[in-house]
Amino acid sequence: MKSQLFYKTIVMLSFAALAFPSCTRLDQHVYSVVPNGNFWQTPEEIAAGIAPAYQALTAIPDGSVFNISEVSSDECIVPTRGSDWYDGGEWQQLWLHTWTAQSGQLNNAWNDIYNGIGKINFALSQVDSLPEPPENLAGIDAELKTLRAYYYFLAMDLFGNVPLVTSFNTDPNSVTNVPRADVFDFIEKELKDNLDLLPVDVSGSTYGRVTKWMAFALLGKLYLNAQVYTGKARWADCMAMCDSIIESAGYTLMADYFDNFSTDNEKSTENIFVVPFDRINISGNGWEMNTLHYQNNVNFGLSGSPYNGFCTAAAFYYSFDTTSVYSATGANTYRTFKDQRTGQYLVGQQYSAPYPYPPYQNILVGTSDPGITALSDLQTQLPLKFTPDVDVLSNPSGAFRLAGVRNIKYFPESGTAGQQSNDMVLFRLSDIMLMRAECALRLGTDLSGALDLVNQIRERAYSGDNSHDWKMADLTLDNILAERGRELAWEGWRRNDLIRYEVAGGKPYYGATRVPGKKADPSDRHLNIFAIPAPQISANPKLKQNPGYN
Numbered sequence: 001m002k003s004q005l006f007y008k009t010i011v012m013l014s015f016a017a018l019a020f021p022s023c024t025r026l027d028q029h030v031y032s033v034v035p036n037g038n039f040w041q042t043p044e045e046i047a048a049g050i051a052p053a054y055q056a057l058t059a060i061p062d063g064s065v066f067n068i069s070e071v072s073s074d075e076c077i078v079p080t081r082g083s084d085w086y087d088g089g090e091w092q093q094l095w096l097h098t099w100t101a102q103s104g105q106l107n108n109a110w111n112d113i114y115n116g117i118g119k120i121n122f123a124l125s126q127v128d129s130l131p132e133p134p135e136n137l138a139g140i141d142a143e144l145k146t147l148r149a150y151y152y153f154l155a156m157d158l159f160g161n162v163p164l165v166t167s168f169n170t171d172p173n174s175v176t177n178v179p180r181a182d183v184f185d186f187i188e189k190e191l192k193d194n195l196d197l198l199p200v201d202v203s204g205s206t207y208g209r210v211t212k213w214m215a216f217a218l219l220g221k222l223y224l225n226a227q228v229y230t231g232k233a234r235w236a237d238c239m240a241m242c243d244s245i246i247e248s249a250g251y252t253l254m255a256d257y258f259d260n261f262s263t264d265n266e267k268s269t270e271n272i273f274v275v276p277f278d279r280i281n282i283s284g285n286g287w288e289m290n291t292l293h294y295q296n297n298v299n300f301g302l303s304g305s306p307y308n309g310f311c312t313a314a315a316f317y318y319s320f321d322t323t324s325v326y327s328a329t330g331a332n333t334y335r336t337f338k339d340q341r342t343g344q345y346l347v348g349q350q351y352s353a354p355y356p357y358p359p360y361q362n363i364l365v366g367t368s369d370p371g372i373t374a375l376s377d378l379q380t381q382l383p384l385k386f387t388p389d390v391d392v393l394s395n396p397s398g399a400f401r402l403a404g405v406r407n408i409k410y411f412p413e414s415g416t417a418g419q420q421s422n423d424m425v426l427f428r429l430s431d432i433m434l435m436r437a438e439c440a441l442r443l444g445t446d447l448s449g450a451l452d453l454v455n456q457i458r459e460r461a462y463s464g465d466n467s468h469d470w471k472m473a474d475l476t477l478d479n480i481l482a483e484r485g486r487e488l489a490w491e492g493w494r495r496n497d498l499i500r501y502e503v504a505g506g507k508p509y510y511g512a513t514r515v516p517g518k519k520a521d522p523s524d525r526h527l528n529i530f531a532i533p534a535p536q537i538s539a540n541p542k543l544k545q546n547p548g549y550n
Contacts, residue, residue: 002548039284040126046134050123053147054208055276056116058284061424064108065071066492068530071095074514075316075485078309080394081401092393096518097511100534107533113155125168138155143210150426154182156229157496160529160546161448164237173188176542177532184222191219202250207266207276207463208423213251214273216244217427224435225496228503228528234375235439242436245272251429253460257340258358260428263408263421272306272427277420279413285420286410293402295375295384296418298345299355304417311404312489314388315515317345319482321468326365333366339461339468341486345405345511350375350384357411377401390517407490430457430487440481442504451475455482457487477505524548 001124035199039045047497061068069366070076071094072196078091093099124144127137134140148166148372153161164186178186198212199205220241220505224236245251252262253267257400260268264275277285292306328334337343352373356362364372377385380398390404410422434457453471460466470479502525510528511521521527524550537543 013278020442026317040130043134046140048126049126049245050140052119052142052504053123055114056112056119057117057426058282059112060154060273060286061426061492062285062290063112064105065112065158065514067105068099068109068158069492069495070490071135071310072099073416073498073510075312075494076407077313077390077393077516078312079311079390079392079400079403081308081403082396085306085393089442092475095393097521099531101234101531101537101545103531105529107535108153109158109530110536113158114163116151117148117155118168120144120151121165121168121170128440137196139199142194145194146198146210146215147192149187150214152183152190153218153222156180156187158530159532161532161544163543173497173542174497175540177544179291184226184229186330187222188219191215191222197466200250204266208252208274210273213239213245213248216241217272217295217432220245220359220432220435221427221496224439225500228499233442233504235442239436239439239443241433242439245429245432246436255460255464256360258343258409258411260362260425261422262357263411265414265423265425268428269427271423271425272429272432274423274425276423279416279419279421283419285410285422286418287409287410287422287424288420289407289418290418291408292346292412293350293377293384293386295378296350296406296412298352299350300374300412301354302412302417303415303503306417308401311386311390311406312345313389313390313404313515316485316489317347317388317405319427320486327362331367331369332372333362334361334364335363335365336361338362338465339486340463341461341489344489347386347388347405347409350386353406354414355412359408359411408452409490425491430460431484431493433457434480434484434487438477438484439473440549441475441477441480447472447475454480454483457483461486477501478483481509502528522548 040049043355046421071078071091077095080086080092083343090099090103090105093103094105107202124141127140129276138257160180161177162183163175164183195212195215198210200212212254212353220238223241226232247343251272254268259265260270265271276282276348288300288302288382289306291310292300293308294305297305320342322342323338324335325338326333326335337360340358340360343358348365351364351367352375354362376382377384377398380397381402383403384402386402386405410420413420433453433491437453440450451470451472454475458468459468460468481497481501485494502509502511508520511525513520526546529546531549532543534546
C-alpha cells in the first residue's frame with residue numbers, strides 16, 4: 001500500500017473535485033462535484049485540481065502508447081491464436097509495419113497523449129487566473145509545464161509533426177501540425193525554463209511527481225534522439241543531463257533488479273519517475289492479464305483468467321543469457337538464471353506450485369511430488385509449456401496457444417486480475433547510465449567511465465558476480481544496444497532505441513527484416529513515425545498527414 005505517497009493523495013482528493021472532462025482508463029467514482037467557480041480555493045483543492053494531469057499518465061505505460069512503441073519493435077509480439085487477438089489485424093500490422101491511419105491503436109495513443117495535454121492546459125488556465133495566486137504558483141506552473149513537455153515528447157517521438165497547443169482557450173478549428181523540429185525546440189525550452197523551479201528532494205512527498213531529476217531525464221532522452229528529431233546529434237548535451245542525475249547521488253542501483261518493478265516498488269532507490277498504481281485506489285495496470293496464459297491464474301494466484309496475448313519471440317529472447325544453475329531439493333528440481341533479467345520471461349512447463357519471487361531463482365522445472373501438478377491448457381489438454389519460437393503470426397493449432405515467452409517483469413500480484421499495485425516505471429537510473437555510456441562511446445570520450453557504468457549494471461544483473469564484466473573490446477555500440485534490450489525490455493524504449501541506431505548508423509535496425517514475416521521497411525524511413533490518425537484529420541481537416549501515408 002502506498003497511502004503516504006503524493007500521487008495517491010491527489011487521486012483521493014480528486015474524488016471530490018470539480019466537474020472535469022473524463023480521464024480515460026480510470027474507474028474511480030465521483031462522489032460529489034464542486035462547481036468550478038467555487039473550487040481552487042485551498043492548497044488541497046489546487047492539488048486535487050491538478051490531479052487529473054497525473055491521472056492521465058495511467059494510460060501511458062500500459063496502454064496504446066506502450067502498444068505501438070513495443071509491438072512495432074522486435075521485443076514484443078501479439079500473435080493471432082485461432083481467433084484470439086486478431087482485432088481487425090492491427091496487432092499484426094504493428095509487427096509487420098503495415099499500419100495505416102485507420103489503426104485504432106494509433107488513434108488511442110494520440111487520444112491518451114492529448115488527453116493529458118488538455119488536462120494540463122485546463123489546470124494552468126485555472127490556477128494562473130486565480131484572483132489570489134498561491135504562494136507557490138511558479139512551482140505549480142513549472143510542474144505542470146514539465147509534465148506537459150513529457151506528453152509532447154511522446155507525441156513528437158511517435159507522430160513527428162503534431163499540433164502544439166498551450167492554451168485551454170485555443171480554437172480547435174485553428175489547430176494544425178507543427179514541424180517536428182519546432183516541437184523539439186518547444187520541449188527543450190519548456191524544460192530548461194522551468195528546471196530550477198522544480199523540487200529536488202527524493203522522498204515520499206515527490207514520489208510519482210515531477211522533479212528536477214525527472215526533467216533532467218527527459219532532457220537526456222530529448223538529446224539522445226536529437227538527430228532523429230532535428231537532424232543534428234546532441235550526444236554531449238545528453239551526457240551532461242545524465243551526469244546531473246548520476247552525480248546528484250540521489251539515486252542508486254537496487255541490488256535486486258526486480259525490486260524496481262514489484263508491488264512495493266515505491267521502495268526503489270533507482271526509479272526516477274513512475275506512474276503509481278494500487279489495486280484499490282488507482283486502477284489501470286493490467287500487465288499480467290495481457291501477457292499470461294489463461295491458466296497462469298493458478299501458479300500466480302490470480303482472481304481471474306488472463307488473456308494469453310503479448311509475448312516475446314525467439315530472436316529477442318535469445319539475446320539474453322539463459323545459462324542457469326540447477327538444484328534439487330527433495331522431489332523438486334529448480335532453475336536459477338545467472339542473469340537476473342532473464343527471469344522476466346516465463347519459459348517451459350508451468351506447475352501448480354506458486355511461482356517464486358524474485359522470478360529468476362528457484363524456478364520449479366521438474367517434480368515427482370504428487371501434490372504438485374504440471375499445468376495444462378484446458379482447451380487442448382496440452383502441457384502448459386511456453387516455447388520461445390513464434391514462427392508465424394497466425395496459427396489455429398492448439399500448440400500455438402503456447403508459443404512465445406511471457407513477460408513478468410512487473411511481477412503478477414496474487415488476488416488480482418488486471419489491477420496490479422506495481423508502479424510502472426518511466427525513467428530509472430540504469431537507463432540513464434546506459435545512455436551516458438552510449439553517448440561517451442559515440443563521442444570517443446571517457447571510455448573507461450562508460451565501461452564502468454555498463455559493468456555496474458551487469459554486476460547487478462549477475463548478483464554481484466564480476467566475471468561477466470565487459471572488457472574495453474566489448475564496449476561497442478551494438479553491444480550497448482543489446483544490453484539496453486536486456487536491461488529495459490518492455491519498458492517502452494525499444495522502438496526509440498532502434499530508430500536512433502538506424503538514423504545514426506545508417507543501417508536497418510527498426511526497419512530490418514525479422515521473424516515472423518516482417519519485410520524490410522521502405523528506404524524513405526517514413527515508417528519511423530506513425531501516421532496521423534484518420535479520425536483526428538476527419539475532426540480537424542487542417543491537420544496534414546505525415547509523408548509516406550495516403
